[in-house]
Amino acid sequence: MTSVWDDVVGQEHAVSALSAAAHDSQYMTHAWLLTGPPGSGRSTAARAFAGALLCPQRGCGDCHECRTARDGSHADVEVVATQGLSIQVKDARELVQLAGRRPSVGAWRVIIVEDADRLTERAADSLLKALEEPTPRTVWLLCAPSLEDVIITIRSRSRHVRLRTPAPEAVADLLVRRDGIDPEQALYAARATQSHVGLARRLARDEGARTRRRNTLHLAVGIRSLGEAMSAAANLASIASEESGASSAERDAAERKRLLEQLGADPQARTQPPHIRGQLNTLEKEQKTRATRFGRDVIDRSLVDLMSVYRDALMVQVGTPVELVNADESELLATLAQLFGPEQLLGCMDQIGTARERIEANVPPLLALEAMAIGLRVPTRHTG
Incomplete structure (x- = not known):
């Protein structure tokens, strides 16, 4: 029923x-x-x-x-x-x-x-x-x-x-029942997104999203120098820009065409009357604002993913019997647990949390990501 x-x-x-x-x-x-x-x-x-x-x-x-x-x-x-x-x-x-x-x-x-x-x-x-x-x-x-x-x-x-965060198994069951997703893939996506229903559905259905997530996680062991920190920050920012552009290009064009039709204008005309150009300018500003928000949301999701791998490495290191978000990345977690001490792992999580707060407070994302990436550099020697 x-x-x-x-x-x-x-x-x-x-x-x-x-x-x-x-x-x-x-x-x-x-x-x-x-x-x-x-x-x-x-x-x-x-x-x-x-x-x-x-x-x-x-x-x-x-x-x-x-x-x-x-x-x-x-x-x-x-x-x-x-x-x-x-x-x-x-x-x-x-x-x-x-x-x-x-x-x-x-x-x-x-x-x-x-x-x-x-x-x-x-x-x-x-x-x-x-x-x-x-x-x-x-x-x-x-x-x-x-x-x-x-x-x-x-x-x-x-x-x-x-409302509370649902159990991964409940989210996976929904994806199987509602969207016909393979049960194993559904459970992976539910755990990887920490039971975020919408993101889990997207991750389970989009191989590109899964690849981008894996690349983001592996940044944790790839930042060893200042140059690599700058490169990692630029990569995170560019991923957000690409996703924002890809998701909005078709929708923006459709909105522009629909507006011109509502105004009785020719969508194929090279120039438009002043009053129509004014409406188009307003629409373009709204679209840019939406793209900015979407880009920030993409970055925030990437940072949540990145934070989860440091958290899992800490759980592995101290032997806490809790469910891991990235259980399928056991080799990566073991490497992180060897490279960083417990306090350093907590420090990395703090760096990511600070970056999220700065971006939410309208600090330019690239600047916040660069400062974060510098703090995520792999230590030259283990101090744990």
């Missing part, structure tokens, strides 16, 4: 709370804050909840309401997925206006903000009135990594549901 909650894996407590609210109005409220680490399925849970609220059977998983709520095409479901670095005040004001309208076809109007942590301070302030004086039959589903990532005035007006 199918359910709208089938893709929300390893989140029994959250599913129980949200399902109860969909079935019984005494558990329902006008604003929910769903938090959890990257890959835990915050957006998936929010969309499933929307389906359960709109479904006549409260979440059958098969009906039109469930299917369109999950894919974001339902008339009463608005999904805000940030493509830039932040959600601006003008976007928040548009959502407030939408929240004031009655549902058009269903029992609820559902507004899902997938990146509530990216609301600017002014944008968050714009939402407060809608949260303080909720419109009947409108529900807000705000998603963020943690409570601390959302300003206190927002989180104090929302009911909190915390």
